[in-house]
Amino acid sequence: MPMRLEIVTAERIIFEGEVDVVVAPGGDGELGVLPHHAAVMTTLSSGDLHYRIGGKDNHYIVHGGFMDVRGDQVVVLADAAEHIDEIDETRAEQAIMRAQERIAAAGVDVDLDRAMASLRRAQVRLNITRRRRKQGVV
């Protein structure tokens, strides 16, 4: 019996459809949701969010946000989300370099928090993508 999953960002709907399992990077660690899960409202950290439908896995990278599980309805409100196929490894590497440069130059008119956040985002992106591609999942 499938559940309904929606992944939404402020700018658009990323995914909408029936799924069997959802695994999300909750604020308190990884959280798996099967049908008939108790109602949960959790914050999300940066990481790999995947769902399975008919034995097939689909991976997304999400960065922060919430997940609302209620009945057989799972709503992910992500600050940012992208399908793993959309991620370009070279661009992620460049983003890491840029962020590191910015952090190194900290103090002179640089927003350290933002630089750290973008560094973390880029690293998460790259790590997960590499791992998944190595496993041949994607």
Next chain:
Amino acid sequence: MPSVREIRGRIKSVKNTARVTSAMQMVAASKMRRAQDQVVRSRPYAQKLRAILAGLAAQGGGDGEYTHPLLQSRSVKNVLLLEITPDRGLAGGLPSNLNRAAAGFMQQQHAPVSVVTVGRKGKEFMARTGQNIQASLPGLGDQPSLGDCLPITALVAQLYTDGTVDEVHVAYTRFINTLIQEPVVAQLLPIKAGELEEPGVPVDYEYEPDPETVLNTLLPRFLDTQVYQAVLESSASEQSARMVAMRNATDAADEMVDGLTLELNKARQAMITAELLDLVGGVAALEG
């Protein structure tokens, strides 16, 4: 009666104007479609966030148990109005309607009102009427992203949390459809979680890590989304109003060309008649 030459000149200039307005209409129409799409696409997120917040409020998350600075109402000594206006004109009555609504709102307040404007039209109006302007930000262009709106939200939240103002309202133009846009002034801060449109369905949630953390992450995002929505609504309204204004201008110009052409033909006819009369008169004089 103006001469044939004069009328020809005028027809030409009106036709040129019509060409310009119809080009602008086309540009506005394509931007309008994009802006309208963007508004529609962003609505589900805002709705879901509202529903979650309403759920939290219905559970008592919003009333004193976990108080968050953005939820607390204080006695109102200073009010801030955030006005979101277009940068450019030629959008019919849209900017002036919005400015009028903003001015009306300011008159009703008992506390002094200061303003933060986004876009040139609001800034000019507020400066002209001598309002206390806290900040003027440039408009956000045709395709504002959530990231573009964050500085606005940060500024407003800053003014609110450091106590400079005790209430924040936002004035923008709500997009209803291509022909109808309506200026609205809505309260932004403090967030009235209990008065959200959808009544919260009380669900026994487990909160992870805990309700307070969820609420603390949720509220700033809610504010971001509210501002983002207002900006998107404004942008869609602006493009629609401009499209309609330009269409009206093109239609008016076409009508004018028709009228002028009629006048031109009459003038030409009159000239020919006069020349004929001259000729006939001359011939008659010769024969006489």
